Structures are given as structure tokens and as C-alpha cells.
Amino acid sequence: xTENTPNSFRNQPDDRGHFGQFGGRYVAETLMPLVxxxxxEYRKAQGDSAFKAEFDDLLEHYVGRPSPxxxxxxxxxxxxxxxxxxxxxxxxxxxxxxxxTGAHKINNCIGQILLxxxxxxxxxxxxxxxxxxxxxxxxxxxxxxxxxxxxxxxEDVRRQSPNVFRMKLLGAEIVPVTAGRGTLKDAMNEALRDxxxxxxxxxxxxxxxxxPHPYPELVRDFQSVIGKxxxxxxxxxxxxxxxLAVACIGGGSNAIGLFHPFLDDPEVKLLGVEAAGKGLHxxxxxxxxxGGFPGVLHGNKTYLLQDExxxxxxxHSISAGLDYPGIGPEHAWLKETGxxxxxxxxxxxxxxxxxxxxxxxxxxxxxEPSHAIAAVAKVAPTMxxxxxxxxxxxxxxxxxxxxxxxxxxxxx
Amino acid sequence: xxxxxxxxxxxxxxxxxxxTAGDGDTDANLDALVAGGANVIELGMPFTDPMADGPAxxxxxxxxxxxxxxxxxxxxIATDFRTRHPEVPLVLMGYANPMIRRGPxxxxxxxxxxxxxxxxxxxxxxxEDEDLGPALRAKGIAPIRLSTPTTDDARLxxxxxxxxxxxxxxxxxxxxxxxxxxIDSIEANVRRIKQHTDLPxxxxxxxxxxxxxxxxxxxxxxxxxxxxxxDLVEKYGSDAPxxxxxxxxxxxxxVHNAR
Numbered sequence: 001x002t003e004n005t006p007n008s009f010r011n012q013p014d015d016r017g018h019f020g021q022f023g024g025r026y027v028a029e030t031l032m033p034l035v036x037x038x039x040x041e042y043r044k045a046q047g048d049s050a051f052k053a054e055f056d057d058l059l060e061h062y063v064g065r066p067s068p069x070x071x072x073x074x075x076x077x078x079x080x081x082x083x084x085x086x087x088x089x090x091x092x093x094x095x096x097x098x099x100x101t102g103a104h105k106i107n108n109c110i111g112q113i114l115l116x117x118x119x120x121x122x123x124x125x126x127x128x129x130x131x132x133x134x135x136x137x138x139x140x141x142x143x144x145x146x147x148x149x150x151x152x153x154x155e156d157v158r159r160q161s162p163n164v165f166r167m168k169l170l171g172a173e174i175v176p177v178t179a180g181r182g183t184l185k186d187a188m189n190e191a192l193r194d195x196x197x198x199x200x201x202x203x204x205x206x207x208x209x210x211x212p213h214p215y216p217e218l219v220r221d222f223q224s225v226i227g228k229x230x231x232x233x234x235x236x237x238x239x240x241x242x243x244l245a246v247a248c249i250g251g252g253s254n255a256i257g258l259f260h261p262f263l264d265d266p267e268v269k270l271l272g273v274e275a276a277g278k279g280l281h282x283x284x285x286x287x288x289x290x291g292g293f294p295g296v297l298h299g300n301k302t303y304l305l306q307d308e309x310x311x312x313x314x315x316h317s318i319s320a321g322l323d324y325p326g327i328g329p330e331h332a333w334l335k336e337t338g339x340x341x342x343x344x345x346x347x348x349x350x351x352x353x354x355x356x357x358x359x360x361x362x363x364x365x366x367x368e369p370s371h372a373i374a375a376v377a378k379v380a381p382t383m384x385x386x387x388x389x390x391x392x393x394x395x396x397x398x399x400x401x402x403x404x405x406x407x408x409x410x411x412x
Numbered sequence: 413x414x415x416x417x418x419x420x421x422x423x424x425x426x427x428x429x430x431x432t433a434g435d436g437d438t439d440a441n442l443d444a445l446v447a448g449g450a451n452v453i454e455l456g457m458p459f460t461d462p463m464a465d466g467p468a469x470x471x472x473x474x475x476x477x478x479x480x481x482x483x484x485x486x487x488x489i490a491t492d493f494r495t496r497h498p499e500v501p502l503v504l505m506g507y508a509n510p511m512i513r514r515g516p517x518x519x520x521x522x523x524x525x526x527x528x529x530x531x532x533x534x535x536x537x538x539x540e541d542e543d544l545g546p547a548l549r550a551k552g553i554a555p556i557r558l559s560t561p562t563t564d565d566a567r568l569x570x571x572x573x574x575x576x577x578x579x580x581x582x583x584x585x586x587x588x589x590x591x592x593x594x595i596d597s598i599e600a601n602v603r604r605i606k607q608h609t610d611l612p613x614x615x616x617x618x619x620x621x622x623x624x625x626x627x628x629x630x631x632x633x634x635x636x637x638x639x640x641x642x643d644l645v646e647k648y649g650s651d652a653p654x655x656x657x658x659x660x661x662x663x664x665x666x667v668h669n670a671r
Contacts, residue, residue, distance in 0.1 A: 024539070025537050025539050026535045028560075029537065029557070029559060029563055029571065029582065030585050030586075032537050032563075033564065179470055179474075189461050193466075196586055196587060199562060199585055295512070296507075296508040296512065298463070306509065308513070309482055310511075310513030312460045
């Protein structure tokens with residue numbers, strides 16, 4: 001922790017949307033009035049008990065919250081086998097993979113579509129990488145009867161065809177993006193181009209805790225239901241807070257949602273896990289904090305994978321959901337303050353962890369949280385048996401079985 | 413320093429011509445724009461993620477980067493342009509990340525050395541001015557801001573505060589090169605902006621034809637044309653200069669004789 005440790009880690013951003021030097025509102029002028037309006041409307045919604053009541057009601061009865069907190073005995077035992085005597089921490093999972101649509105993404109989509117309707121917007125757009133956020137957005141649009149356009153990189157459309165079909169079933173229009181390399185960042189560029197041309201009636205539901213202020217803040221707030229529930233559940237079940245909380249990070253929305261309610265509990269260590277792809281030494285990874293530099297993209301200042309001229313380089317990860325060259329600005333700030341530690345897992349480590357969870361607990365995780373499981377597998381044996389690890393199992397792996405089969409050389 | 417920009421706008425409506433650096437033979441293309449009668453040159457700094465640009469300029473960015481264009485090359489193009497054309501104002505247009513990568517002071521120093529007159533940074537809202545604005549102003553380089561149909565009277569003063577050179581009125585809410593706005597809407601907005609500032613107002617986005625340029629030049633101080641030039645660079649490659657010069661001449665004639 002630096003000498004300038006703030007009194008609280010939970011009062012960011014400032015009134016200009018900055019988390020320390022990160023965050024902000026770096027958008028074309030056409031969007032600025034809208035972004036300012038959104039902030040105004042969000043402040044009103046925050047003070048409106050009816051808004052909160054509707055959000056909570058939908059989370060309970062439509063999404064299926066609270067998600068369970070699960071003690072995972074067999075993976076705990078398995079990881080303790082390699083540990084010295086008395087070591088091997090208990091592993092607990094926050095089961096956000098049991099949410100409607102199979103991931104944490106829906107928490108945020110519910111909140112944002114309620115805001116969109118408050119603002120009188122009648123058309124929804126979104127970007128998606130792996131398709132989870134696209135599916136969650138298409139879902140809430142169907143639920144509220146709003147037209148939905150999802151921008152998805154051509155390459156991701158190919159890699160994630162089951163989710164493309166899901167979105168179509170839900171009534172969304174999918175626009176394949178061929179610009180750039182046809183992945184998540186290109187889809188986000190195209191969504192911004194749509195938004196700038198349709199500001200009068202369109203709301204952009206951003207899928208992660210990034211983008212211009214107030215998106216990083218409001219996405220965090222909507223996702224914080226994960227950490228709030230988990231904190232209360234851990235206290236109830238174990239009588240204490242966890243010693244360590246772990247989550248994977250692409251843009252970082254599930255991680256900030258888990259971490260934020262714990263930021264002012266100094267006894268709780270926090271660990272974010274980026275995607276190291278084929279290894280941090282080369283270019284084929286998506287670890288913006290480990291391998292990037294501060295810069296400006298998609299409306300905020302944050303760590304970015306970029307070259308010496310500020311050109312954005314493409315991330316790589318076996319998990320399409322982590323394959324993004326940036327990271328939410330609050331994570332950039334939490335890294336610089338030292339409150340959260342960040343590490344990374346490679347494609348191979350994630351694949352191994354994926355299989356470990358399948359076999360020990362009967363849970364098929366998404367490839368994204370498999371990166372977090374890999375980190376848990378490394379750290380659990382170094383912690384005492386009476387210590388607890390809380391990990392957000394933020395998505396289920398049904399969507400990934402084709403990718404995993406291909407990586408394992410299996411034909412299905 | 414001499415103010416090439418204010419001089420360019422002081423003799424009636426000006427034609428502002430945009431091309432992307434590193435896309436085609438940029439030196440020859442720039443010379444063609446000047447020979448055709450462009451009053452201000454806007455040079456695009458290529459970026460991997462030009463999210464305010466339409467397909468034509470996106471493709472130009474990708475071609476330029478594909479040709480290996482670096483920031484150093486953009487600066488060399490600017491420096492050489494200034495040597496060949498001491499009096500023609502040159503403005504860089506691009507996105508924040510390449511501009512601030514080595515720090516705003518580094519960038520401002522480099523632009524001063526190259527003889528660049530102004531900078532349009534598309535995604536640097538006035539709210540984030542401190543990332544680049546103070547460094548530019550310290551070197552006498554004009555931060556040129558954008559105003560759009562969504563920029564209302566309450567917001568305009570903030571957009572104008574700290575801006576210089578000219579105000580770039582983006583006539584459509586959208587991306588470059590797509591649709592064009594109705595002249596009535598442009599006229600009303602330019603008139604509105606002029607109540608807030610003495611800066612020249614140049615109008616762009618979706619302007620391709622001499623007839624459009626003439627209509628706009630009747631009511632604004634400048635007309636910005638970009639995608640139409642980029643299309644010629646793409647279509648004609650190394651033969652582009654003669655076509656660029658011909659189109660520039662037609663547009664310049666329309667703009668200069670509009671009133």
C-alpha cells in the first residue's frame with residue numbers, strides 16, 4: 001500500500017468521473033451531452049426508492065438472486081493434497097453462474113435497461129465479445145419489449161455461434177463487425193458509431209465497468225450485488241469475512257462487483273486474475289495491467305495494450321470474454337493504490353482448472369472464471385486450513401464446450 | 413507566432429481539406445490540395461480505433477497503419493509540408509491516445525518544431541482538456557474544438573473555453589462521410605454559435621459536392637471536406653494527386669465565390 005492510502009477505497013470516482021488519474025469522459029462531442037444526461041438521470045435513480053425496488057425485485061424473481069454461496073469440499077481437498085501440513089485454504093464459490101442467462105452480466109443489464117426507460121430511450125444497442133453480454137442484453141430487451149441491436153466482431157460471431165443463435169431467438173438483431181480484427185474492441189467501436197448517429201432515441205448498454213463516466217460507476221454499482229450478498233453470506237456461514245476474494249478480469253465488471261463491498265475491509269485480500277493467453281512474454285495475451293500502459297480508449301483512461309505510438313494492440317485469450325485490450329478504470333486505480341493485487345493465468349492453466357472443477361465439483365465453469373480457479377489452485381496451498389477463499393464463479397461453461405474440445409483435440 | 417489560421421479565414425470563406433497521413437503518397441497529395449486552392453490542410457493522424465469515423469476514413473486509417481506509418485512519419489510529413497508551404501495552415505486531426513502517448517509536452521514540442529498550427533482531438537472532451545490543452549496553448553498551437561447539433565447553448569461556452577483557431581461545427585450527429593445535414597439546420601446552428609464566439613466557424617461531416625460547399629460557404633467561415641478526398645486516394649493510388657487537385661479546384665471555386 002502506498003503512503004497516500006485514502007481513508008476509504010469506496011468513495012471513487014470523483015465528481016468528474018476520475019478514479020485517481022483514470023476514468024473520465026473521453027468521447028466525441030456529440031456524445032457528451034448524452035453522457036452528462038445519463039449521469040444526471042443515474043443520480044436521480046440512486047435517490048429513488050422505486051428504482052431500487054424494481055431493480056431488486058427483478059434480480060430476485062427474474063434473475064434468481066441471491067445466488068448461492070457454496071463451499072467446495074472436493075476441490076478444497078484436492079488443492080490441499082499438494083500443501084504442507086496444516087495448509088490448504090477452504091474454497092468457497094459465489095455461484096453467479098446460476099443466474100438467468102448463465103453469468104453475472106444480467107445484473108448490469110437489468111439496471112441499465114431500467115435507466116434507459118427512465119430516460120425515455122426506445123432502442124437499445126450493445127457490444128459483445130463471447131456473446132454473454134449480448135445474450136443478457138437481448139434478454140432484458142425481450143423482457144421489456146425494446147428493439148435490440150448487438151454489435152459482435154465477425155471472428156467472435158464465428159467462434160460463438162450458439163450465443164449468436166440465442167440472441168436471434170430473443171429477437172435481437174446481430175450486426176457482424178468486420179472492421180479491425182473483428183473482435184470485441186471493434187464491436188465496441190461500431191456500437192459507439194451507432195450511438196453517435198442515434199443519440200436521440202438510443203441507449204448504449206455497455207457490458208463492462210469501462211467506458212465514459214458514469215458507466216464504470218454504474219456498472220460497478222449494479223454488479224456490487226455480488227459482493228454485498230457474498231459478504232453477508234460468508235459472515236453468516238463462516239462467522240467471518242473471507243481471507244481472500246478472487247475474480248477473473250477482462251473489462252473487470254464481475255471482479256469490481258465482488259471486490260467493491262470488501263474494499264474497506266483491510267483483512268480481506270483481493271486478487272484479480274487477468275488472461276495471460278499464451279504467456280506474458282509475447283504479444284498473445286490480454287493482461288492490460290501486467291503488460292499495458294495508461295492511455296485513452298473507448299471513453300476512459302486506463303491501462304491499455306498498446307505500442308510505443310499509442311496504437312492499440314489486439315489481446316489474445318482462449319476466453320473470448322477476456323479478450324479485450326483494456327480494463328475498467330477503477331481496477332487501474334486499485335492496482336496503483338495497491339489495494340487489489342493482480343495476477344494472470346495462461347490459456348493452458350485455465351484449461352486445466354476448467355477440467356479440475358468439472359471433475360471435483362460437478363460444475364462446468366466458463367473459461368473466464370477458469371482463469372480465477374487457476375489462480376486459486378496456486379494460492380490455496382500457501383494458505384492455512386482455517387483460512388477461506390471466496391471466488392466468484394461468474395459464468396457457466398456451456399458456451400465454451402466447443403472451444404475446450406478444440407483445445408483438447410477432441411472432436412464432438 | 414504568426415497566425416496562419418486567422419489569416420486563412422480573413423479573406424472570405426475557406427476550404428479546409430482533410431486527408432490521412434500515410435495513406436498513399438501523402439506529400440504529393442497534400443501539394444495537390446494546396447495547388448487546387450485549399451486554404452487550410454487537415455492531416456489525419458492514423459489510429460487503430462477511429463470510432464468517430466465512417467467506413468472511408470476508417471479504411472484510410474487501416475491502410476496508413478498497414479503501410480507502417482508511425483507518429484514520427486506523421487511529424488516528418490508535417491515538417492516537410494511546412495518547408496514547402498510556409499504560409500498554409502496545417503492542423504492535425506486524430507484521437508487522444510496517440511497524441512498523449514509520450515506525454516502532452518512531448519507532443520506539443522514536436523508539433524511546434526514541425527510547424528503545426530492546430531490540433532483537433534476528436535475524443536478529448538473539454539472536460540478532459542488538461543490532458544493536452546495546456547501543453548498546446550503554451551506552445552501557441554490552437555486546440556480546435558468540435559461543436560455538434562447536440563451541443564446546446566448551455567454547453568457551448570464550455571466547448572469554446574480554451575479553444576482557438578476555429579470552431580469545427582459537426583453538422584450531423586453521426587460519423588464522418590455518411591449523411592449530410594439540411595442547410596436550414598446548419599444555418600441556424602452556425603448563427604447560434606456565432607452569438608457565443610468570434611472564432612471562425614467551419615462546417616464539416618458529409619460535405620462532398622461543390623453545390624453543398626457553396627451553400628455552406630454562404631453562411632459559415634469555412635467548409636471541411638474529408639471523405640470525398642479519401643475516396644480519391646483509395647481509388648487512384650499514386651495517380652491520386654491530379655484527381656485531388658481537380659476536385660479541390662471545384663470545391664475551392666464554389667467556396668470562394670459563394671457570396
